[in-house]
Amino acid sequence: MSNAKLEVQNLTLKYGDALAVDNVSFSIAHGECLTILGANGAGKSSIGKSLAGLLPPASGNIILDGDDVTNLEPYLISQRKLSYLPEGRAIFPTLTVEENLMLGARKLSADPKAAVQSAYDLFSRLGDRRKQQARTLSGGEQQMLAVSKALISDPEVIVVDELSLGLAPLIIDDIYTALGKAREANNVTIVLIEQYIDRALSFADRALLMVHGHEVWSGPADSNADGIVRGFLSGETAA
């Protein structure tokens, strides 16, 4: 029996008749980080959505903690401590920072006030702006809030889609640092969907590269991975 935290077996995803992901398999150990890399349209976000229960597979299985969760509703997946941070900023723009955090904390955390405080400990800028409406925050601060909302439920698995999209490098550093702290503190298992190859490879343990819905390479996120991934992606651009 496998001791994987999360296992994806022969996953095929479609939108109507259009194939988005073709027969992809991977397995992630408890506390491990797998980054899924690839160009626009490669199928990365579709995998993220299916892990969160938002895109039921055409075929294949998703196994979480040894249980088949393939066709579970998103709320049941989140009850199993899988937290999904979609592309874009998953926040309520007209609520304050504190209200956004409280919504997540009340639902899932045993001690909501302490959970909100831990978000401010992670990102002091959120604490400074706790009474501001989320829509008035900078893009980086909104992403900090989105990450905090995903972490506040004390997840065991977090699926993060395009964390660094549209953000300045210094902000990206802050956000990755926070994610790293959460990972160290709680041994969170992470699926990191990224286009920013350098950052993703330095954070992750292993990488999986998607091209046009197919898994073309997977391996350790070590010093060789960068060249391999860029080789595939430049070939794709040239094709």
Ligand code: ATP
């Ligand atoms: P991006 O970084 O641009 O989000 P991606 O690698 O995450 O790219 P997906 O968003 O998973 O790729 O898209 C995979 C394929 O599925 C693409 O061909 C895309 O056009 C298609 N697709 C994605 N979402 C939908 C949808 N809601 N309806 C129809 N086709 C879709």
